[in-house]
Amino acid sequence: DAGITQSPRHKVTETGTPVTLRCHQTENHRYMYWYRQDPGHGLRLIHYSYGVKDTDKGEVSDGYSVSRSKTEDFLLTLESATSSQTSVYFCAISESRSVSDEQFFGPGTRLTVL
Amino acid sequence: AQTVTQSQPEMSVQEAETVTLSCTYDTSENNYYLFWYKQPPSRQMILVIRQEAYKQQNATENRFSVNFQKAAKSFSLKISDSQLGDTAMYFCAFMKKLEYGNKLVFGAGTILRVKS
Secondary structure, three states: OOOEEEEOOEEEEOOOOOEEEEEEEOOOOOEEEEEEEEOOOEEEEEEEEEEOOEEEEOOOOOOEEEEEEEOOEEEEEEOOOOHHHOEEEEEEEEOOOOOOOOOEEOOOEEEEEO | OOEEEOOOOEEEEEOOOOEEEOOEEEOOOOOOEEEEEEEOOOOOOEEEEEEEOOOOOOOEEOOEEEEEEOOOOEEEEEEOOOOHHHOEEEEEEEEEEOOOOEEEEEOOOEEEEEEO
16 A cells, blocks of 8 residues: 555534645655545545645645645645535545556545534 | 546445446547546545556456447446445546646546445
8 A cells, every 4th residue: 555644534623714634655756636525526636746845726726725845745724714625635646647657545534614 | 628427326236246337538638547446435545447548458457347438438347246345436537637747537436335
C-alpha cells in the first residue's frame, strides 16, 4: 500500500470556523491532489500540486486554499467552513503526470460542518 | 463537457454469479486511460483495473474484466464468481490532462451488494 495518511480522519466543526486537513506521504511522489466525494457526484478535484510551492485549481476550488511547503505534505484549508463543504475529502498522489499513472488514495477525512 | 455516466445506482448479485456494471464516458482526448475503482465500506479507494484507449484488447485482472467499446465510448466492468468481499461502491473514471498535472473524472458510482 502507498504510504499516505490523512489527518484528522473525522472532524465536526461549526459554520464560519477555519479548518485545515493534512495529507502526508512517504513515497516522495511529485504530484498530490485533493478530491471531495459527494453523493451523486463521485469524486471531484479541488486543488492539486505539481511540486513544492506549485499548486493549481481544480473544478471545485471555491472556498478552499492549499499549501505545499514540503514534498511530503499537502494541506487543504477551508478559510470559513460552510455546510456545503460537508463531505468526505481524499488526498491522492502520483509519481508523474502520465495519463497511465495510477493515483493512489489516502483513507479519507469525513468533515461535517454544522 | 467531459463526463462519465454510470446508469445503475445500485445492483445486487448472488455469490458465485457474474455481474456487469455499466459505464459510458465522453472525452475529447485522443490518448486516455480508463479506470475502475472499488470503494468498500472502509472507504479506501482501490484500483481494480485500467484500460488504455489505444489497446483494442480488453483488460483482465483475475475475476475482473472489462468490455471496452471505443466507438460507443462504453467501458463496462464484469465481475465473475462474485464474492462477499466484492460488496462495495464501484467508480468508473478516465484520466484527463490538466495544465500542470492530471485529474480523474469520476462517475457517480454503482453500489454493488453480493448476497450469500
